[in-house]
Amino acid sequence: MRFQGKRVLVTGGGGFIGKHLCAALMQEGAEVKALRSSECDLLCYEQIEVSLQSESFDLIFHLAADVGGIGYMQAHGAEVFENNLLMNTQLLHAARRNGVGKLVNIASINCYPAEAEAPYLESSLFDGQPALPVLGYAYAKRAMLVHSELARQQFGFNSINLILDSVYGPGESFSLDTARVLPANVARFVDAAHSGVEEVTCWGTGEPVRDFLHVDDAVSAIIQSASSIESSAPVNIGSGNPLSLRKLIVKIADQAGYRGSINWDHNKPDGQAVRYMTVDRLKSYIDWRPRIDLDDGIKAMIHHYRHKVLSR
């Protein structure tokens, strides 16, 4: 019971990773408040002050973000930049002013340069421009990392920064327009197999390489990191098992029972080319390894989509 009696706030606590994190924190003995945008809009500084003045928190996990799959990020680049920059900056400022014990920021593998050499090392984070379709999101998250380090240096404020790779699992969006690649294609191929179509078109070239981490493994790493890391230097969290999107999508199509052909729409963005990370720094802090195999995770996602989403 690592968090026994601790008062913990989770921004974005009603979102995909946030819900899983809140449940796990409660099991660790924490008193958890999941902050919803309807009760505290992080774009409004006064509302953040009210939330942090009404209760004192030992720890804040900051998951709230304006975020989605590559299609959403590309279509809403300026808003994504503005909203995330404002939320992240205001929250850190208010947390520091209100004596919060520790802030755990969640950043993304999208922060790495488009041309970074895989596996990504934390020391190369700022060595070039992020990929164009996710530029606004990546720069807002990069600013959060810089703010965190400066607030530690100037004020001794304790915030840490975790860089997540692609996380998947039950509870994330399956909407074809806004979802990430894995759930979008679970929905696409389960629907295609069900309706018996013989041709399906996926986004991009299928050539990019990605690494997927199940949400339960991500949450376990986030929780252990929160109690073990006392530095603002960013720390990668990923599975270290890369595969091409073509292979991923064929796995999903097979498991969904789809037997038709797969085409690729080259007009859709590919994003970063070869993307996965080392987790040596993480392992220097905690004893962790991912436990959920991708094939099992896909199987569970297909089951979840068929039985929990389609049956609604």
Ligand SMILES: NC(=O)C1=CN([C@@H]2O[C@H](COP(=O)(O)OP(=O)(O)OC[C@H]3O[C@@H](n4cnc5c(N)ncnc54)[C@H](OP(=O)(O)O)[C@@H]3O)[C@@H](O)[C@H]2O)C=CC1
């Ligand atoms: N999922 C992934 O693969 C990855 C995620 N990340 C990061 O992890 C974090 C969580 O991601 P994920 O769970 O997938 O995202 P979700 O979109 O599911 O959750 C984000 C939450 O942010 C909240 N939010 C958005 N705008 C505001 C606002 N103005 N004020 C208050 N809350 C707001 C929403 O709360 P509400 O529902 O109450 O409106 C929403 O539930 C994000 O910071 C994301 O950048 C990083 C890398 C990979």
Ligand SMILES: C[C@H]1O[C@H](OP(=O)(O)OP(=O)(O)OC[C@H]2O[C@@H](n3cnc4c(=O)[nH]c(N)nc43)[C@H](O)[C@@H]2O)[C@@H](O)[C@@H](O)C1=O
């Ligand atoms: C970690 C990081 O994860 C996300 O980053 P991303 O991996 O770049 O985005 P994505 O999951 O949307 O995958 C995009 C890749 O997949 C290909 N692709 C194929 N078919 C579909 C498809 O149907 N939908 C989508 N979205 N992509 C598809 C597409 O062409 C591209 O090559 C961020 O949004 C952000 O949430 C974040 O923080």
